[in-house]
Amino acid sequence: MTTQLATPAPVFGSETTYPIVDCDIHPMAPSTADFYPYLSSAWRQHFDERGIRTYARARDRYNHPADTQRLDAYPEDGGPAGSDPAMTIARHLDPFGISVALLLPQQPYGVTSWGDVDAASAFISATNDFFVEKWVGYDERYSLAVTVSPHDPAAAAAEIRRHADTPGVIAVQLLLMDRMLGDTWYDPIYEAACEAGLPIAMHQSGAEGCFTYSQGPAVGVPRSYGERHVVLTQVGAANVADMVVGGAFERFPELKVVMVEWGFSWLPSLSNRLDLFWQRDPSAALRIKKLPSEYIQKHFTFTTQPLDEVETQADRKALFSASGLSDMLLFSSDYPHYDTDDPRFVLQNKIPEELRAALCYQNAVGVFGPEILRAVA
Amino acid sequence: MTSERLGSTVTADAAAGAPGAVTPGVADDGFEYICELDELVPNKIRRSAVGGREIGVVRTVAGVFAIGSSCPHQGGPMCDGAIKGTMEPSDRNEYVFAQEGEVVTCPWHGYEFELKTGASVGGAILGRIGVYQVDVRGTAVFCSSKRIRPQRRRAE
Numbered sequence A: 001m002t003t004q005l006a007t008p009a010p011v012f013g014s015e016t017t018y019p020i021v022d023c024d025i026h027p028m029a030p031s032t033a034d035f036y037p038y039l040s041s042a043w044r045q046h047f048d049e050r051g052i053r054t055y056a057r058a059r060d061r062y063n064h065p066a067d068t069q070r071l072d073a074y075p076e077d078g079g080p081a082g083s084d085p086a087m088t089i090a091r092h093l094d095p096f097g098i099s100v101a102l103l104l105p106q107q108p109y110g111v112t113s114w115g116d117v118d119a120a121s122a123f124i125s126a127t128n129d130f131f132v133e134k135w136v137g138y139d140e141r142y143s144l145a146v147t148v149s150p151h152d153p154a155a156a157a158a159e160i161r162r163h164a165d166t167p168g169v170i171a172v173q174l175l176l177m178d179r180m181l182g183d184t185w186y187d188p189i190y191e192a193a194c195e196a197g198l199p200i201a202m203h204q205s206g207a208e209g210c211f212t213y214s215q216g217p218a219v220g221v222p223r224s225y226g227e228r229h230v231v232l233t234q235v236g237a238a239n240v241a242d243m244v245v246g247g248a249f250e251r252f253p254e255l256k257v258v259m260v261e262w263g264f265s266w267l268p269s270l271s272n273r274l275d276l277f278w279q280r281d282p283s284a285a286l287r288i289k290k291l292p293s294e295y296i297q298k299h300f301t302f303t304t305q306p307l308d309e310v311e312t313q314a315d316r317k318a319l320f321s322a323s324g325l326s327d328m329l330l331f332s333s334d335y336p337h338y339d340t341d342d343p344r345f346v347l348q349n350k351i352p353e354e355l356r357a358a359l360c361y362q363n364a365v366g367v368f369g370p371e372i373l374r375a376v377a
Numbered sequence B: 001m002t003s004e005r006l007g008s009t010v011t012a013d014a015a016a017g018a019p020g021a022v023t024p025g026v027a028d029d030g031f032e033y034i035c036e037l038d039e040l041v042p043n044k045i046r047r048s049a050v051g052g053r054e055i056g057v058v059r060t061v062a063g064v065f066a067i068g069s070s071c072p073h074q075g076g077p078m079c080d081g082a083i084k085g086t087m088e089p090s091d092r093n094e095y096v097f098a099q100e101g102e103v104v105t106c107p108w109h110g111y112e113f114e115l116k117t118g119a120s121v122g123g124a125i126l127g128r129i130g131v132y133q134v135d136v137r138g139t140a141v142f143c144s145s146k147r148i149r150p151q152r153r154r155a156e
């Protein structure tokens, strides 16, 4: 079904409007049973007997004080927040005139805690098929990052190739386990992504710091959900550094990586320090041939939510002023999560006017290709 | 015939639907009829139009309250918020839960606001939600569209 694009609401507070590509929206299936039609009968039997863990964060370690979902995003007739594609359109896409919604399904995140490699691959494939049919097939604004896990890189590469030509699939959502992203373990995945012309989207799964083979924030175990939430950016930053220094972009010059919800205000400092390290001791990073910041600039983009809540104009200016940043940021809302950035509020009040076109769609077109605007006439 | 004011406890008479029902509409003093008291499901915020603006009316263990529908943080819809109490600042390892039914949390980022004053709990943010006078008259709930302004601190 193709829905008529709603006339964009005055999101920008001016006459100027741009298409908005929202690079972080989480769809859910109403229940795990909804994935069953996409599983073989043998796997259905397997999961019937053993259950399916779709939740990655150890809830009893980092319990949220209220709810990790927006309370207004729960469908009235039940089901999890974000489980009704029509409601996401009515509450989020239409009111803000969002032209493209990059869907990052969450139910596959639970497999980061699974040991069974084959079960993980089978379940993830089923979730991909579900979201292609029920969401991407529902409205042209919905675009999917198909999920793959690092359990079995060959299986993950096969899954990417299976969806290389699926209309509406615009990225690969790669889950993170123990190995950092610069590890050659991921090469089959990167190779398949480059071959398919799909960028890698990296979003935290919730498993960070919860299991022996999940990466945790630096040094120790945070005390609470809030403390962990604040320091989670370290995992993203460490993986950016690891990909660069590990030479992933020398091996895959076409590879693009979208870092979703890891923040970006730490980036200027990280780039600067990496460059300094490289200049002083290039032989410590034999896999790279140029300044780390050049790889970052060429291969990475970062989504805006949750935007640092700066209060003064000077701080706001500083947040966006680092060189090259304007080409690396993508707007995102994280609907329907509790730490959502309201598009109208953020675009009007927080993102400098001169960056709006770049952040709303130009940078996204650069990463995902012009075909993502398929719903825009 | 004002039987109670904002923030006071609902009287047994009123809660039981004592005689003295008031005709729906706008009363002489500008208060508008919302609904019957027993139509207010405890802790469920009822969206109402008062004086042309959206106001949420809610009955909790602490009384009947009326709040503005927009959060001062990013504009979250307060009528979808949750009624709670809050943890008061306390000594280490002493958790003191208080103000049950006196706090509403925003459905988005979860900031807490006092139902009586609209102020952010603990001063977490500067902005406040709108709060309005509510009157339970007999069995009927009335609400004013005039915002209760925060009391200014008197200069010492």
Ligand code: FES
Pocket: B071, B072, B073, B074, B075, B076, B106, B107, B108, B109, B110, B111
């Ligand atoms: S919009 Fe209400 S807490 Fe953010």
